[in-house]
Amino acid sequence: MAIEAAKRPPSTPSRRALGHGTGRERPAGGLELWSWLFMRVSGVVLLFLAVGHVLIMHVFDGGVSRVNFGFVAVRWQSPFWRTWDWALLVLALLHGINGLRVIVQDYVK
Amino acid sequence: MAKRKTDLGTLYKGSPGQWSWIAHRVTGVAIILFLFAHVVDTAVVGWGPDAYNRVVAVYHNWFVRVLELGLVAAVLYHAINGVKIMVFDFWPGSTRYMKQLSIASTGLFLVAMIPITWIMGRDILNLSLGWNL
Ligand code: HEM
Numbered sequence: 001m002a003i004e005a006a007k008r009p010p011s012t013p014s015r016r017a018l019g020h021g022t023g024r025e026r027p028a029g030g031l032e033l034w035s036w037l038f039m040r041v042s043g044v045v046l047l048f049l050a051v052g053h054v055l056i057m058h059v060f061d062g063g064v065s066r067v068n069f070g071f072v073a074v075r076w077q078s079p080f081w082r083t084w085d086w087a088l089l090v091l092a093l094l095h096g097i098n099g100l101r102v103i104v105q106d107y108v109k
Numbered sequence: 110m111a112k113r114k115t116d117l118g119t120l121y122k123g124s125p126g127q128w129s130w131i132a133h134r135v136t137g138v139a140i141i142l143f144l145f146a147h148v149v150d151t152a153v154v155g156w157g158p159d160a161y162n163r164v165v166a167v168y169h170n171w172f173v174r175v176l177e178l179g180l181v182a183a184v185l186y187h188a189i190n191g192v193k194i195m196v197f198d199f200w201p202g203s204t205r206y207m208k209q210l211s212i213a214s215t216g217l218f219l220v221a222m223i224p225i226t227w228i229m230g231r232d233i234l235n236l237s238l239g240w241n242l
Contacts, residue, residue, distance in 0.1 A: 096141030
């Protein structure tokens with residue numbers, strides 16, 4: 001899985017000298033490139049879904065102190081929130097589990 | 110991926126972005142681990158009001174709400190730092206301003222945490238000390 005600097009096409013310059021502030025280096029191709037891209041695309045969507053969820057459910061309007069069965073029942077009557085929560089769940093699971101996979105690859109040969 | 114030894118040292122030390130890299134990793138793992146628990150507690154909705162209200166009572170405990178503040182901070186940090194990573198990824202020239210962008214994103218995170226800590230911290234103090242802020 002490791003892509004050595006020498007085998008990388010010149011279009012993807014090594015970022016090693018920059019350290020890790022830049023995140024995972026873009027893989028040269030194959031499934032790993034799709035995984036890299038997916039982390040970024042899902043990240044942009046999660047920026048709205050996850051940050052919005054956290055602000056709405058945990059910060060504004062009393063946060064979790066207002067959450068109980070009745071609150072959830074009313075909230076999930078709405079197709080809008082059902083879709084939001086469903087998309088958030090699917091994307092966060094895929095993004096998070098793929099992130100765990102990348103981490104494991106960093107430490108396991 | 111296994112042997113990512115850089116000319117600057119190991120995977121962990123000596124690179125300018127090491128702290129944000131570690132923080133991004135730690136917050137990402139913390140969030141996904143919480144998500145696993147959160148799927149289970151939310152699934153209890155299916156057992157009706159008695160069961161679900163007992164479960165969410167845990168989240169109303171003042172100390173658990175301190176942890177909740179940490180979770181909110183983790184999501185916010187990861188989100189803002191994630192944007193920073195993507196800026197470097199898609200506009201490679203911006204890595205010249207790595208230091209400035211790192212300061213800007215950390216600053217944005219800290220500034221956003223001020224009102225959030227106030228809003229959530231108020232509830233925590235009210236619950237734990239019986240105050241009326
Ligand atoms: C809120 C918006 C989010 C953005 C903008 C975002 C962005 C990113 C990006 C760009 C990466 C790739 C970093 C790299 O390749 O080095 C990443 C990694 C990761 N993310 Fe997110 N993410 C977000 C939300 C989440 C959520 C909700 C979770 C958990 C469910 C999560 C868990 C992870 C994990 C575990 C990693 C792997 C960390 C690593 O490789 O060091 N992220 N995120």
